[in-house]
Amino acid sequence: MLVDEVAATLPAVRGVRDVPGRDDAVALALPGPLAEVAALRTAVAAWVVVHLDVPRPKSFASPEHLRRIVDAVYASLRVAGSSTFRFEAAGADSAVFARLAGLLHEATGLQHDPDAGDLVVRVRRGARRDATPGARGGRAAAREVDPGWDVLVRVGPRPLSARTWRVADFPGAANATIAAAVARLAGLRPQDRVLNLMAGSGTLLVERLLAAPAAAGVGVDLDAAALDAARANLEAARLLARPPRPVLVRADATDADALRAAVTEPLGGAADVVLADPPWGTLHGSHADAPRLHAGLLRAAHAVSAPGARLVVLTHEVKVMERVVRDAADLWVPRSATRVFAKGHHPRIHVLDRR
Numbered sequence: 001m002l003v004d005e006v007a008a009t010l011p012a013v014r015g016v017r018d019v020p021g022r023d024d025a026v027a028l029a030l031p032g033p034l035a036e037v038a039a040l041r042t043a044v045a046a047w048v049v050v051h052l053d054v055p056r057p058k059s060f061a062s063p064e065h066l067r068r069i070v071d072a073v074y075a076s077l078r079v080a081g082s083s084t085f086r087f088e089a090a091g092a093d094s095a096v097f098a099r100l101a102g103l104l105h106e107a108t109g110l111q112h113d114p115d116a117g118d119l120v121v122r123v124r125r126g127a128r129r130d131a132t133p134g135a136r137g138g139r140a141a142a143r144e145v146d147p148g149w150d151v152l153v154r155v156g157p158r159p160l161s162a163r164t165w166r167v168a169d170f171p172g173a174a175n176a177t178i179a180a181a182v183a184r185l186a187g188l189r190p191q192d193r194v195l196n197l198m199a200g201s202g203t204l205l206v207e208r209l210l211a212a213p214a215a216a217g218v219g220v221d222l223d224a225a226a227l228d229a230a231r232a233n234l235e236a237a238r239l240l241a242r243p244p245r246p247v248l249v250r251a252d253a254t255d256a257d258a259l260r261a262a263v264t265e266p267l268g269g270a271a272d273v274v275l276a277d278p279p280w281g282t283l284h285g286s287h288a289d290a291p292r293l294h295a296g297l298l299r300a301a302h303a304v305s306a307p308g309a310r311l312v313v314l315t316h317e318v319k320v321m322e323r324v325v326r327d328a329a330d331l332w333v334p335r336s337a338t339r340v341f342a343k344g345h346h347p348r349i350h351v352l353d354r355r
Ligand SMILES: C[S@@+](CC[C@H](N)C(=O)[O-])C[C@H]1O[C@@H](n2cnc3c(N)ncnc32)[C@H](O)[C@@H]1O
Pocket: 170, 172, 173, 174, 175, 197, 198, 199, 200, 201, 202, 203, 204, 220, 221, 222, 223, 226, 251, 252, 253, 254, 277, 278, 279, 280, 284, 285, 293
């Protein structure tokens, strides 16, 4: 998904490739201004990567290596200023990193704040490489070479998932990068009437409407405070006043009749895309209530959606959702379930097609 977004958003990018040993990152060369990466919605963060062929971080202090790290820091600072930095590295509190912190401070004027520094400098071993230099005595000899070190400087003082539109904090709000993925997994069609159930502060609705035009956008929640937060976020994203002029309504998203009565008019008919992020933990509900809530959600979503509609549910209730999807096989055909990572949790994104 990120690779597709990179191709669409940054056409000048070259050499997009997997990062060995990591399934959550891609590497690329960006000939244009670095600031362009800030437009990516499905990336958690962008980093300038400097690979140093040295055996240990102590060698970073030598002038030719330090120059490259400082250049990467300046490249990040040109995108968004910071006044502090911190390391994310094994041994970040060691004497070696204290020395490096001093050198970076001298070269850039940034203050080292080990706990809360804005500009993040991550240091880790390079990708493992095998050298297979060819035949010796008729046999290929494979030997491991020192992988060196990668120094990654984050572009910007915040992760890309920290959106400027998020002006209203809401406990349990979805991560915006995951929400951007949810929107894309549903497919982005300009004729879609989009319904966000259990919308909370509107993260899924905002990210869907920012991703592509839509014919309608409606957010539903039981909680008036949640709807206030969603309204503030939609406003900050400059979505309230522009087509499709999203509407927020208070209704029970597990009650098919009440939901139909509340959303049919603002949607202009039935929904083509339903996005939902049901409660998890004890913030907005309880684990004991999760089966009823998830089952009711799937039934009500079916009742208010059009033939061929797509339902995408982001849920932490992994077992509950699996059971409920099996039980709702007469309503929804499961297409995919993707495990994602969010602050130590592993929620799933379920994509379902309406029967
Ligand atoms: C995990 S939060 C959603 C967070 C949201 N995605 C965001 O980014 O802010 C779940 C939401 O479901 C709402 N909710 C719980 N039961 C509901 C119901 N039966 N009908 C509608 N909304 C409900 C809660 O009020 C809460 O706002």
